[in-house]
Amino acid sequence: MTTKMNGAKILIESLKKEGVGAVFGYPGGQALPLFDALYHSDLKFYLVRHEQGAAHAADGYARVTGKPGVCIATSGPGATNLVTGIATAYMDSIPMVAITGQVKTFMIGNDAFQEADMIGITRPITKHNYLVKDVKDLARTVKEAFHIASTGRPGPVLIDLPSDVQLAETEFHYPEKVNIRGYKPTYCGHPGQIKRAVKMIAESKRPVIYAGGGVILSGAAKELKELAEKINSPVTMTLLGLGSFPGNHELSLGMLGMHGTGYANHAVQNCDLLIAIGARFDDRVTGKIDEFAPHAKIIHIDIDPSAISKSVPVDVPIVGDVKCVLDEFLKIVHRPHDKEWTEKILEWKQKHPLHYNTDDKLRPQYVIQQICEATKGDAIIATDVGQHQMWTAQWYNFMRPREFLSSGGLGTMGYGLPAGIGAKVGKPGSEVFVISGDGSIQMNIQELATAVVNKIDVKIAILNNSCLGMVRQWQELFYGKRYSHTKLENPDFVKIAEAYGAVGMRIGKKEDVRSAIEKAMRIKNVVVMDFIVEPEENVYPMVPAGKRLDDMIGSVA
Amino acid sequence: MKKTISVLVENHPGVLARISGLFSARGFNIDSLAVGETEDPTVSRMTIVAEGDERTLEQIKKQLNKLIDVITVTDLTQTKFIDRELILIKVGVASSKDRAQIIEIAGTMRANVADLGIHTITIEAVGETSRIDKLIELLRQFGIKEIVRTGKIAMESESKEKPKTTKEEEE
Numbered sequence: 001m002t003t004k005m006n007g008a009k010i011l012i013e014s015l016k017k018e019g020v021g022a023v024f025g026y027p028g029g030q031a032l033p034l035f036d037a038l039y040h041s042d043l044k045f046y047l048v049r050h051e052q053g054a055a056h057a058a059d060g061y062a063r064v065t066g067k068p069g070v071c072i073a074t075s076g077p078g079a080t081n082l083v084t085g086i087a088t089a090y091m092d093s094i095p096m097v098a099i100t101g102q103v104k105t106f107m108i109g110n111d112a113f114q115e116a117d118m119i120g121i122t123r124p125i126t127k128h129n130y131l132v133k134d135v136k137d138l139a140r141t142v143k144e145a146f147h148i149a150s151t152g153r154p155g156p157v158l159i160d161l162p163s164d165v166q167l168a169e170t171e172f173h174y175p176e177k178v179n180i181r182g183y184k185p186t187y188c189g190h191p192g193q194i195k196r197a198v199k200m201i202a203e204s205k206r207p208v209i210y211a212g213g214g215v216i217l218s219g220a221a222k223e224l225k226e227l228a229e230k231i232n233s234p235v236t237m238t239l240l241g242l243g244s245f246p247g248n249h250e251l252s253l254g255m256l257g258m259h260g261t262g263y264a265n266h267a268v269q270n271c272d273l274l275i276a277i278g279a280r281f282d283d284r285v286t287g288k289i290d291e292f293a294p295h296a297k298i299i300h301i302d303i304d305p306s307a308i309s310k311s312v313p314v315d316v317p318i319v320g321d322v323k324c325v326l327d328e329f330l331k332i333v334h335r336p337h338d339k340e341w342t343e344k345i346l347e348w349k350q351k352h353p354l355h356y357n358t359d360d361k362l363r364p365q366y367v368i369q370q371i372c373e374a375t376k377g378d379a380i381i382a383t384d385v386g387q388h389q390m391w392t393a394q395w396y397n398f399m400r401p402r403e404f405l406s407s408g409g410l411g412t413m414g415y416g417l418p419a420g421i422g423a424k425v426g427k428p429g430s431e432v433f434v435i436s437g438d439g440s441i442q443m444n445i446q447e448l449a450t451a452v453v454n455k456i457d458v459k460i461a462i463l464n465n466s467c468l469g470m471v472r473q474w475q476e477l478f479y480g481k482r483y484s485h486t487k488l489e490n491p492d493f494v495k496i497a498e499a500y501g502a503v504g505m506r507i508g509k510k511e512d513v514r515s516a517i518e519k520a521m522r523i524k525n526v527v528v529m530d531f532i533v534e535p536e537e538n539v540y541p542m543v544p545a546g547k548r549l550d551d552m553i554g555s556v557a
Numbered sequence: 558m559k560k561t562i563s564v565l566v567e568n569h570p571g572v573l574a575r576i577s578g579l580f581s582a583r584g585f586n587i588d589s590l591a592v593g594e595t596e597d598p599t600v601s602r603m604t605i606v607a608e609g610d611e612r613t614l615e616q617i618k619k620q621l622n623k624l625i626d627v628i629t630v631t632d633l634t635q636t637k638f639i640d641r642e643l644i645l646i647k648v649g650v651a652s653s654k655d656r657a658q659i660i661e662i663a664g665t666m667r668a669n670v671a672d673l674g675i676h677t678i679t680i681e682a683v684g685e686t687s688r689i690d691k692l693i694e695l696l697r698q699f700g701i702k703e704i705v706r707t708g709k710i711a712m713e714s715e716s717k718e719k720p721k722t723t724k725e726e727e728e
């Protein structure tokens with residue numbers, strides 16, 4: 001005989017059945033029963049200082065572990081504070097389950113205290129969402145939510161749980177299986193299409209693999225490397241694809257797109273076959289869309305049928321899980337190795353290398369290179385959004401998947417610190433660096449408390465140029481140097497760190513960078529490194545918005 | 558071009574909002590949308606008529622398929638189908654001669670008089686969109702006061718060719 005449980009307990013038990021290792025959240029009135037159940041539970045809970053931090057932490061946790069991240073907030077403002085974090089996860093296809101308290105079922109729609117229509121608000125930014133009005137539906141809903149979040153093209157799922165449902169009792173049965181008749185993702189690629197693609201590869205003279213976040217989500221980095229080596233094709237990556245292919249591999253072209261490498265962009269513009277794998281032809285990648293990869297036939301592997309031919313028409317679409325499809329490829333694919341193309345690539349690499357001024361000044365790129373060297377590239381890096389993010393993508397050599405966390409699609413400033421916290425919780429044995437800017441860090445700086453209190457010793461490198469660097473760069477280049485509201489007067493980050501109980505350091509000289517990083521790595525606490533970098537440094541090369549990919553400024557010609 | 562898409566969805570609250578939200582969020586315009594329960598009470602059928610180029614409509618179908626609450630999507634335009642629409646038209650009556658003419662037109666068009674007033678006549682008609690449009694055109698001379706139409710409902714007709722239904726994947 002099973003005993004009855006209330007909804008709050010059922011939710012917690014269901015999370016445990018799903019193997020949830022950590023939950024990030026913040027309490028409030030309509031989540032009181034839930035937090036009471038947490039009080040009696042051994043589920044590891046991390047109290048953040050703002051709900052947005054909880055959503056990003058859950059996202060960071062998911063990106064490093066591959067398992068859905070979980071966050072909990074109360075109704076109304078608590079729930080709406082999750083929204084940016086949910087949208088961030090949605091744009092980057094990150095599995096997440098967000099649980100929000102809601103006003104009592106009979107109060108819904110009455111403009112009750114702390115009521116917000118979360119189903120309506122999150123409809124366009126979740127893969128799916130649920131309002132649970134009957135406690136008998138709760139266990140099944142949680143099961144479905146985790147299934148939907150983590151299968152197919154992953155994404156966030158929200159469960160809105162009224163407080164009376166949290167208190168209502170029923171017997172707890174956790175379903176073994178889910179059966180959602182409208183949701184059956186395709187995993188295996190169409191054999192006929194795979195054959196066509198393989199034939200195209202065999203015939204191509206100048207192939208380029210364009211790898212995106214889907215490779216990492218699908219766990220297919222090994223297969224990607226095998227494919228690239230087998231067909232001797234260079235590999236370029238999207239921002240979210242970084243780490244899907246070793247950055248130091250001779251076939252690696254680094255990142256493509258607006259701030260991609262010159263050689264990656266030239267390779268794409270000159271290839272005769274583009275093999276897009278788990279990537280979605282984002283506008284930051286393609287530049288002027290009609291002139292993107294103009295000589296190429298395109299093969300596109302993606303689990304989401306709606307991603308195919310959305311912005312760029314594709315010659316051979318293959319709907320399926322990247323890993324499954326690449327496994328099939330590897331059985332039959334071959335291409336005669338010819339030197340001509342690889343030599344051309346090498347020529348571009350020599351002609352258009354990434355570069356910056358290596359004078360005595362403290363340049364932000366140098367800091368990133370030093371972090372990469374000091375950690376031997378064996379760290380998890382979470383970034384915010386802006387110049388520092390692009391420099392990280394360019395100058396940190398990502399070798400493995402799930403070690404680079406960044407808000408690619410939504411471009412959320414304030415993502416880095418909480419995501420780094422989530423990452424460290426997910427992979428406590430790993431060194432975690434948050435690379436941020438003086439603008440971004442202040443968007444969720446309160447999470448220093450979460451990190452310090454819970455002894456989550458992330459190392460934070462602020463590339464402080466006293467401005468919103470990326471916007472300032474656009475103002476410099478395209479708005480006649482009219483620096484409208486991009487100059488920041490900042491607080492003393494060292495004092496802020498110390499006030500939170502973290503260690504603060506200020507580094508103003510190039511020669512002190514490496515020792516500061518190494519010192520930070522030795523300190524068993526949260527460390528904030530305030531690097532005072534050259535304020536007017538720009539991110540180059542740059543393809544101005546709407547220009548052809550090989551129409552770059554700031555590239556060595 | 559116009560497309561008639563038949564969508565089977567879970568019959569729970571909020572599903573209509575998901576569908577309409579999908580259209581509005583992507584800037585697709587819905588010409589008409591009719592929804593009702595099917596032979597299975599847990600399932601509703603929506604008949605959506607939307608206008609756009611081939612690529613937009615292809616994207617609409619894919620996006621619809623992506624929704625968890627959508628069970629199948631059938632593009633009826635690719636097959637033979639029957640469609641019907643119900644319309645109510647309130648027409649002004651200036652004289653008894655008008656009245657006789659309106660009733661005569663209704664009779665010829667296989668429409669019925671739904672309501673007879675002193676100053677207006679309300680005609681009801683069921684049919685294919687083309688016939689409904691013709692009826693409106695004929696009645697326009699009398700001065701149309703109000704039109705209410707349900708939007709098209711459609712069903713595929715019995716034929717050998719199966720339309721491409723659903724969430725099975727295209728190549």
